[in-house]
Amino acid sequence: MATAAQRRVREGMPEPAPAVLLVEAEALLATDLATEAALALLRRRPLELVRWAVGLGPGPLEARAAAVSVAPDPELLPIDRDVIAFLEAERAAGRRLVLFSNGRPELLRALARRIGLFDVVLEPEETQPAVVVERFGQGFALLGEDGGDPALRGAARGLVLREDELPPRGTDRPVLARIARQQPGVSLWLRALRLHQWAKNLLVLVPVVLAGPLATAGDFGRALLAFFVLGLLASAGYLVNDLLDLEADRRHPSKRERPFASGQLSLRSGLLAVPALLAPAGILTVLLPPPFAVAAVGYLVLTLAYSLALKRIPLLDVVVLGGLFSLRVLAGAEVISTPLSYWLLTLSMFLFSSLAFVKRYAELDQLLRRGGSELADRGGYSTADLPLLLALGVSTGVAATLIFVVYLVAEQFPREIYTRPGWLWLVFPVLLLWLARVWRFALHGRMNQDPVLFALTDRASLAMGAAVLACLVAAW
Numbered sequence: 001m002a003t004a005a006q007r008r009v010r011e012g013m014p015e016p017a018p019a020v021l022l023v024e025a026e027a028l029l030a031t032d033l034a035t036e037a038a039l040a041l042l043r044r045r046p047l048e049l050v051r052w053a054v055g056l057g058p059g060p061l062e063a064r065a066a067a068v069s070v071a072p073d074p075e076l077l078p079i080d081r082d083v084i085a086f087l088e089a090e091r092a093a094g095r096r097l098v099l100f101s102n103g104r105p106e107l108l109r110a111l112a113r114r115i116g117l118f119d120v121v122l123e124p125e126e127t128q129p130a131v132v133v134e135r136f137g138q139g140f141a142l143l144g145e146d147g148g149d150p151a152l153r154g155a156a157r158g159l160v161l162r163e164d165e166l167p168p169r170g171t172d173r174p175v176l177a178r179i180a181r182q183q184p185g186v187s188l189w190l191r192a193l194r195l196h197q198w199a200k201n202l203l204v205l206v207p208v209v210l211a212g213p214l215a216t217a218g219d220f221g222r223a224l225l226a227f228f229v230l231g232l233l234a235s236a237g238y239l240v241n242d243l244l245d246l247e248a249d250r251r252h253p254s255k256r257e258r259p260f261a262s263g264q265l266s267l268r269s270g271l272l273a274v275p276a277l278l279a280p281a282g283i284l285t286v287l288l289p290p291p292f293a294v295a296a297v298g299y300l301v302l303t304l305a306y307s308l309a310l311k312r313i314p315l316l317d318v319v320v321l322g323g324l325f326s327l328r329v330l331a332g333a334e335v336i337s338t339p340l341s342y343w344l345l346t347l348s349m350f351l352f353s354s355l356a357f358v359k360r361y362a363e364l365d366q367l368l369r370r371g372g373s374e375l376a377d378r379g380g381y382s383t384a385d386l387p388l389l390l391a392l393g394v395s396t397g398v399a400a401t402l403i404f405v406v407y408l409v410a411e412q413f414p415r416e417i418y419t420r421p422g423w424l425w426l427v428f429p430v431l432l433l434w435l436a437r438v439w440r441f442a443l444h445g446r447m448n449q450d451p452v453l454f455a456l457t458d459r460a461s462l463a464m465g466a467a468v469l470a471c472l473v474a475a476w
Contacts, residue, residue, distance in 0.1 A: 018157050018176070020136045021090055024144035025101035025108045028115065030080040030263025036072045036246065037065035039267065043244045043308065044070045062104075074110035076250040078263030083143075086160075086179045087117050096120070098136070100127045102149055129155040141176050184265050192259045192270065193277075194238045198231040199456045203325065204332030209469070211338045212417050212476045222288055222335040229288070229296055230328060232281035236274050237303035243270050244307055253370070288335055295331040299324065314381055318356045318389075325352030325452070343407040350400035351435075355451040357393030358438055361386060362447040369445055390443075397435040404428055423475040427468050434464045 026033065038061050041049035045068050052064050065071040091097055100122040101108040112121045126132075129151045132140070142148040142156040146168065153159065158176035159167065167175055208215045208223045242249065242260045249261035259265040278300075285293045302324060311317045326348040333340040360381065367375060368383045375381040405428055408421075418424065437460065441447045447454065455461040 018139045018141040019094070020096045020098060020140040021087075021160065022098045022100060022132070022136075022140050022142050022144075022148075022152065022156070023087065023118070024142075024148050025099060025104060025111050026145040027143055027148075028079055028083055028111055030078040032267055033072070034061045035267040035271070036077070037061040037070075039243055039246065040065050040070045040072055041068070073247060073250075074107040075114070076247060077107075077110075078250075078261070079111075079115065080263065082179055082181055084115065084117070086177075091117055098122060098140075100124075102127055127152065142173075143179075184259070184269075188259045188264055189273075192239060192242065192265055192273075193235040195231075195235070196453065197234060197238065197450075198227075200325070200450075200452050201227045201230040201234065201328055202456075203328040204230060204335075206329050207333040207338075207341070207344065208336055209472065210341070210344065210417075211336060212472065214338050214417060215336060219336040219338075223332055225284060226288060226292060226296075226331055226335050229281050229284045229292075230299065230331060232277045232284075233296060233300050233303070236277040236281070237300065237307065239270050239274050239277070240304060241307040243267060291334040292331055295327060295334050299327045299331065302327065314385070315392075318360055318392075319353065321356035321359065322349060322353035325355070343403070347400055347403045347407070350396050350403060354393050354397035354400060354435065355438070357389050357396065358442050358447060358451045361389040361393060362442045362445075362451075364389065365442065365445055366448070390439075394439055397439065398432075401428060401432045401435065404431065418475045420475050423471045426471045430464050430467050430471075434461060437461075 038049060041052070041061070041064065048064060048068050052061060062071065087097060096119045097117055098120040099108065099112055099118040101124065103124055105124055108121065108124075112118055122132075126135075127149065132152060133155050138155060139157050140155075141158050141160055142152055143160040144152075146165070148156070148159065150168070153168065153171050153173055156173055158174045159171070160177045160179065161167065161175055163178050163181045165178075167173070204226045205220075205223050208219050211219065242258055245255075246261050246267075249255040249258050256262060260267060260270055281296070285296055302320060306317070306320050306324070310320050326345065329348045330340070330345060333344070363375060364381060364383055364386055367373070368386070373383050408424055408428075434455075438447065438451050438454070441454075449457075455465070
């Protein structure tokens with residue numbers, strides 16, 4: 001049933017209205033085909049995109065993507081729900097709906113099958129104005145992308161446009177109706193920016209907390225500023241990842257509802273948002289020590305490399321994920337006045353590698369429970385890799401706890417930080433218990449989110465974290 005806004009739009013169509021409405025296939029899409037093609041080329045054939053950009057080779061972007069077999073799958077392209085609601089109301093009112101496309105027969109047929117509202121589907125050779133007029137007369141209305149095909153506009157009785165569209169220049173065809181367009185809300189952008197993932201950047205505070213009484217108020221202030229910088233960089237990275245992963249997300253049972261994959265946010269707005277996030281991050285970085293800028297740039301480069309290619313290389317992708325977590329800790333160490341602890345950095349590398357293995361193991365386990373066998377767009381990971389991921393993940397987690405014990409023994413408790421170091425021994429069983437619990441959840445199919453985010457929302461994990469913090473404070 002049409003919404004109230006769509007009913008008002010339909011009531012604006014003058015009577016008697018044209019009995020036939022010609023609908024251009026591209027107008028049904030909640031996405032831009034040229035941008036889709038550019039992103040597909042950037043991800044899979046970047047040199048072809050460069051060649052097109054410098055003018056080597058004719059043709060639009062869509063044709064170039066199709067020529068190298070990276071064109072978006074028309075069966076997966078998102079449909080504009082507002083347009084469909086309008087068409088359903090028009091069909092219920094007795095309008096005949098005719099679907100056509102100029103030069104995109106595969107898109108035409110896919111949309112005709114998926115939507116099923118159309119009385120007639122015109123092949124590209126049947127869309128010449130003379131043929132259309134002979135078949136339907138001059139009493140048809142036209143709904144098309146940017147006003148529809150210029151040749152057909154001259155033969156149409158009038159146009160149907162989106163709420164925010166202007167009539168094409170040079171046309172004298174009246175606007176018979178306008179289709180309401182729902183504007184994206186703040187909640188959609190919050191989902192796209194994944195602000196909840198900023199919680200991972202709390203890792204920049206770890207070096208400050210571990211510095212204990214040696215940390216100053218300035219250290220805490222700089223660490224908080226570093227948190228915001230990494231948050232902006234992380235959100236920019238997530239936007240790039242989602243823009244490059246459109247097809248894989250659309251094949252995923254839950255990721256297909258992401259704002260860009262579902263068409264709820266335009267691809268162009270996402271492309272514009274990336275530099276809008278990077279600019280303030282760069283300005284804030286100037287206020288922090290130069291070594292932090294190096295760590296931040298490394299984090300951004302590694303994030304983009306992961307989105308572009310590294311996440312499709314089995315095992316290397318997990319190492320990179322663990323490295324990104326460790327980079328957050330390293331970035332936090334670069335903004336405080338105390339020296340970097342290589343013990344902390346080594347512990348971080350093993351600990352977060354284990355958590356990265358948890359993440360990939362849990363994805364494969366969920367896939368197995370759904371009856372699947374291979375992760376889409378993950379470089380060939382299959383359920384046969386589950387035992388390997390389990391072995392590597394558990395072993396790196398145990399190694400992390402052993403590194404902590406070796407630190408306690410070898411460093412002989414740095415007296416400049418800890419006056420009662422015996423309390424630190426209690427951290428070891430808590431850390432081991434938490435890692436064992438995380439892996440047990442993964443084995444039982446209960447790890448449905450990133451393990452770091454799990455730790456920030458799970459009550460038992462929060463209690464263990466509080467116990468570790470209490471041990472640190474007691475040891476100061």
